[in-house]
Amino acid sequence: xxxxxxxxxxxxxxxxxxRYKEDGFYKVDEGLTEDIxxxxxxxxxxxxxxxxFRLRSLEIYNELKVPDWGPDISGLxxxxxxxxxxxxxxxxxxxxxxxxxIKNTFDRLGIPEAERTSxxxxxxxxxxxxxxxxxxxxxxxxxxxxxxxxxxxxxxxxLVRTHFMKLVPPSDHKFAALHxxxxxxxxxxxxxxxxxxxxxxQSYFRLNAPGAGQFEHTLIIVExxxxxxxxxxxxxxxYNVANLHAGCVELYVGKNARLxxxxxxxxxxxMYNLNTKRAICEEGASMEWVSGSFGSHVSYLxxxxxxxxxxxHMQFNGITFAGKGQNLDxxxxxxQIGKNTSTVIDTxxxxxxxxxSTYRSSVTVNKEAKNAKASVSCAxxxxxxxxxxxxxxxxxxxxxxxxxGHEAKIxxxxxxxxxxxxxxxxxxxxxxxxxxxxxxxxVAKELPLEYAVExxxxxxxxxxxxxx
Amino acid sequence: xxxLDVRNLSVSVEDLEILHGIDLKINKGETHVLMGPxxxxxxxxxxxxxxxxxxxxxxxxxxxxxxxxxxxxxDKRAKAGMFLSFQNPLEVPGISLxxxxxxxxxxxxxxxIKYSEFKKELKxxxxxxxxxxxxxxxxxxxxxxxxxxxxxxILQMLMLKPSLAILDETDSGLDVDAVRTVSKGVEEYxxxxxxxxxxxxxxxxxxxSLHVDYTHVLxxxxxxxxxDSSLVDEINEHGFERFx
Numbered sequence: 001x002x003x004x005x006x007x008x009x010x011x012x013x014x015x016x017x018x019r020y021k022e023d024g025f026y027k028v029d030e031g032l033t034e035d036i037x038x039x040x041x042x043x044x045x046x047x048x049x050x051x052x053f054r055l056r057s058l059e060i061y062n063e064l065k066v067p068d069w070g071p072d073i074s075g076l077x078x079x080x081x082x083x084x085x086x087x088x089x090x091x092x093x094x095x096x097x098x099x100x101x102i103k104n105t106f107d108r109l110g111i112p113e114a115e116r117t118s119x120x121x122x123x124x125x126x127x128x129x130x131x132x133x134x135x136x137x138x139x140x141x142x143x144x145x146x147x148x149x150x151x152x153x154x155x156x157x158x159l160v161r162t163h164f165m166k167l168v169p170p171s172d173h174k175f176a177a178l179h180x181x182x183x184x185x186x187x188x189x190x191x192x193x194x195x196x197x198x199x200x201x202q203s204y205f206r207l208n209a210p211g212a213g214q215f216e217h218t219l220i221i222v223e224x225x226x227x228x229x230x231x232x233x234x235x236x237x238x239y240n241v242a243n244l245h246a247g248c249v250e251l252y253v254g255k256n257a258r259l260x261x262x263x264x265x266x267x268x269x270x271m272y273n274l275n276t277k278r279a280i281c282e283e284g285a286s287m288e289w290v291s292g293s294f295g296s297h298v299s300y301l302x303x304x305x306x307x308x309x310x311x312x313h314m315q316f317n318g319i320t321f322a323g324k325g326q327n328l329d330x331x332x333x334x335x336q337i338g339k340n341t342s343t344v345i346d347t348x349x350x351x352x353x354x355x356x357s358t359y360r361s362s363v364t365v366n367k368e369a370k371n372a373k374a375s376v377s378c379a380x381x382x383x384x385x386x387x388x389x390x391x392x393x394x395x396x397x398x399x400x401x402x403x404x405g406h407e408a409k410i411x412x413x414x415x416x417x418x419x420x421x422x423x424x425x426x427x428x429x430x431x432x433x434x435x436x437x438x439x440x441x442x443v444a445k446e447l448p449l450e451y452a453v454e455x456x457x458x459x460x461x462x463x464x465x466x467x468x
Numbered sequence: 469x470x471x472l473d474v475r476n477l478s479v480s481v482e483d484l485e486i487l488h489g490i491d492l493k494i495n496k497g498e499t500h501v502l503m504g505p506x507x508x509x510x511x512x513x514x515x516x517x518x519x520x521x522x523x524x525x526x527x528x529x530x531x532x533x534x535x536x537x538x539x540x541x542x543d544k545r546a547k548a549g550m551f552l553s554f555q556n557p558l559e560v561p562g563i564s565l566x567x568x569x570x571x572x573x574x575x576x577x578x579x580x581i582k583y584s585e586f587k588k589e590l591k592x593x594x595x596x597x598x599x600x601x602x603x604x605x606x607x608x609x610x611x612x613x614x615x616x617x618x619x620x621x622i623l624q625m626l627m628l629k630p631s632l633a634i635l636d637e638t639d640s641g642l643d644v645d646a647v648r649t650v651s652k653g654v655e656e657y658x659x660x661x662x663x664x665x666x667x668x669x670x671x672x673x674x675x676x677s678l679h680v681d682y683t684h685v686l687x688x689x690x691x692x693x694x695x696d697s698s699l700v701d702e703i704n705e706h707g708f709e710r711f712x
Contacts, residue, residue, distance in 0.1 A: 009524075036521060226553075407679070413559070415521065415522065416558055417558045417560060419518075419520050419521065419522075419542055420543035420554060420557065420558045420560075421560070422519075422541060422543040422546070422574075422688065423542045423543075423545075423546055423551070423552050423554075424543075424546055424551075424572040424575075424576065424624065424628065425517050425543050425546035425547050425569075425575050425577075425628070426543055426546075426571070426572055426574030426575045426576075427543050427570055427575065428541065430575065431543075434560070434563055434568075435569075437562060437563070438560055438561050438562025438563045438607070439561065439562060441561070441562030441563075442562070
């Protein structure tokens with residue numbers, strides 16, 4: 001008996017791993033040049049200021065260096081990446097108007113069904129453009145705007161111009177600059193003061209074309225006293241060539257407003273996920289992140305919150321699951337500026353089959369942030385001897401008048417706990433799945449029910465499969 | 469045919485042999501007590517019988533209901549009707565005591581169980597063990613006191629209805645009241661479920677209210693004597709010295 005161990009198979013991605021040919025799609029050439037950026041801008045009918053913004057971003061991109069502190073991304077060659085792929089349709093407001101192959105894709109991902117049962121609005125992006133966008137009438141009547149970024153740029157140009165890449169400027173890092181140059185698609189949400197959107201809005205991003213990049217921009221403005229839950233999902237079929245995701249999310253949370261932003265990210269394992277998300281909170285505002293990272297080959301993902309206003313609050317619940325061939329570097333950042341601001345970061349990471357999971361966070365408490373509170377807790381679970389887990393928590397506290405706590409736990413899945421469960425008649429794979437699900441439970445509890453189910457299914461799929 | 473038939477069993481932990489040629493037969497419904505000084509190998513026997521992968525069988529066989537189970541995994545042994553109450557039950561966050569038990573019943577029997585029936589039976593057994601109702605919704609053993617953990621073990625035994633339950637130091641670290649409560653649960657299992665028991669202990673408190681058929685004394689990895697319940701009293705008075 002001793003020494004005999006179960007082999008845990010890789011995730012079954014068959015529900016995500018299917019593709020259709022991109023017949024009749026418009027594409028730019030591979031690589032990144034001024035001509036390509038101009039071409040994208042022309043195709044998208046940008047206003048002049050946006051064309052200039054793109055070209056300036058490209059210049060910054062060319063000046064900045066690739067980050068040297070995280071997972072290796074030398075397998076990503078920008079000369080091979082197609083930065084813009086437009087599907088053979090414009091945006092529809094009815095699923096039956098969406099071309100069959102694209103509609104089938106979203107059907108298989110369960111998006112139209114979720115829309116019928118539990119969402120107030122849905123946006124669906126296929127490669128570089130939104131192919132579907134629809135919002136329930138009652139939400140529209142509340143004055144909520146939920147549309148693709150291109151329409152927003154046309155119909156709400158002033159709002160976009162005053163907010164677009166102001167939280168994440170192109171100079172932030174190389175891939176933010178890349179995003180500024182070639183961004184396309186994404187969602188724009190505007191919730192007027194005092195409006196509470198009772199059920200969530202969801203955008204789903206599907207990257208279908210091999211060797212392509214997706215650079216969607218999500219801009220959400222929640223005005224004073226308003227309330228919104230926004231869900232983002234993403235997936236792609238697996239290819240042998242590198243795909244790139246360098247999206248950007250900017251969230252403006254007004255005075256006493258609340259925004260909850262949930263993500264289930266399930267990119268295929270040839271994806272470089274170099275995503276940037278940032279929120280700014282005014283006085284009394286509350287920002288809640290729920291983040292599940294399951295996919296991609298390499299991820300750099302650290303949603304950042306700026307607690308600018310007094311009494312503002314942020315909560316981050318995240319889970320990362322790194323399997324074979326995955327190096328996922330995830331975490332959260334916060335900058336506390338206002339008085340009485342508070343932060344709760346609670347993350348779980350799981351690694352198996354040689355996967356590498358790194359928790360990286362930073363908490364900055366400024367001098368003027370009197371009576372600030374921050375509590376950071378990160379736990380890692382390694383399912384075998386070949387996997388790796390690291391934690392890199394940074395803290396920069398500039399005032400004495402604050403209350404900061406940090407707790408980190410790293411451990412291997414306990415053979416004794418597995419034996420304990422097995423002694424009750426539970427199989428080894430089920431026992432492991434139970435322990436992992438239990439470990440992930442605090443995050444699952446934060447997710448809307450159907451996503452919690454999806455997450456559990458993912459974990460069970462990971463664990464089932466084969467006992468060798 | 470014996471329920472449990474252990475033949476000349478030797479067990480090693482990390483290449484160190486702890487048990488040397490154990491023979492033990494337990495019939496249906498019988499209660500056996502295994503006593504011995506600290507470090508004699510009592511818990512090792514419990515783990516080896518239940519199939520802990522850290523304990524390797526280096527000689528002999530284990531038969532259960534006439535079938536050899538020496539190489540079976542712990543879940544197979546549990547499905548065949550064995551149960552081990554742990555000396556130090558493990559904490560499993562994220563799964564409640566009641567959903568764990570229900571899940572285990574379904575996995576063990578391969579059949580689903582009506583929720584209403586399950587709830588009724590759970591309530592009955594928790595009352596028997598004076599186990600506060602709120603514990604059923606708490607994460608399995610997480611933050612339980614020593615006594616509550618042992619109650620949770622006995623509760624699992626009563627709910628899973630094994631034909632042989634091995635109780636490893638179930639009474640250790642418990643106060644008088646807790647021992648009495650746990651004994652009540654064991655008595656219920658003896659009488660109403662006709663369950664066989666192997667009670668591993670080095671004290672005798674748990675045995676006061678229980679009927680005992682056989683007592684075995686284990687010293688330095690060997691079973692050196694077997695007697696009836698009077699042997700318990702003798703050890704109680706004189707200790708293990710005469711066996712060492």
